[in-house]
Amino acid sequence: MAKKKQHTVLKVPAIEHGTVIDHLPPRAALTVVRILAVLEDLVTIGVNLSSHVMGRKDVVKIANRKLSPDEVAKIAIIAPRATLNIIESYVVVKKYTVTPPDVVEGIVRCVNPSCITNHETVRTRFSVLKAEDGSLRLRCAYCERAYDRQEIEIV
Numbered sequence: 001m002a003k004k005k006q007h008t009v010l011k012v013p014a015i016e017h018g019t020v021i022d023h024l025p026p027r028a029a030l031t032v033v034r035i036l037a038v039l040e041d042l043v044t045i046g047v048n049l050s051s052h053v054m055g056r057k058d059v060v061k062i063a064n065r066k067l068s069p070d071e072v073a074k075i076a077i078i079a080p081r082a083t084l085n086i087i088e089s090y091v092v093v094k095k096y097t098v099t100p101p102d103v104v105e106g107i108v109r110c111v112n113p114s115c116i117t118n119h120e121t122v123r124t125r126f127s128v129l130k131a132e133d134g135s136l137r138l139r140c141a142y143c144e145r146a147y148d149r150q151e152i153e154i155v
């Protein structure tokens with residue numbers, strides 16, 4: 001007789017005020033924590049949670065913090081389908097899907113070693129190319145090299 005299946009569910013605690021970043025692709029949670037540098041905030045990370053939409057997903061909850069437009073743009077680059085939930089008094093007061101910007105400035109490093117942005121103090125600038133399947137490519141405005149989302153380095 002088969003043993004009763006054990007379900008291990010990660011219960012992420014609710015936060016009173018703050019932001020929940022949902023529908024991150026698996027393994028994106030730690031990158032999000034790093035780029036947001038949320039060292040003083042209470043952060044809860046859920047990794048590989050089951051998702052009806054995505055199969056597996058990561059979730060990051062940050063207490064007492066709202067994201068700046070720059071931070072939202074960074075998240076949209078690494079997780080183009082992420083949803084943000086703004087929580088006030090345990091209630092979701094706003095929920096929206098991030099929109100990758102058309103241009104990102106200063107938040108992505110060009111990994112081409114001969115690019116001028118790695119030799120002079122130039123603010124990096126990338127065009128965001130959106131494919132129909134929702135994937136992104138970024139093209140450096142200086143050396144014109146294009147990168148997949150997986151190849152880029154967030155500053």
Ligand SMILES: [Zn+2]
Pocket residue numbers: 110111112115116117140141142143144145
């Ligand atoms: Zn470049």
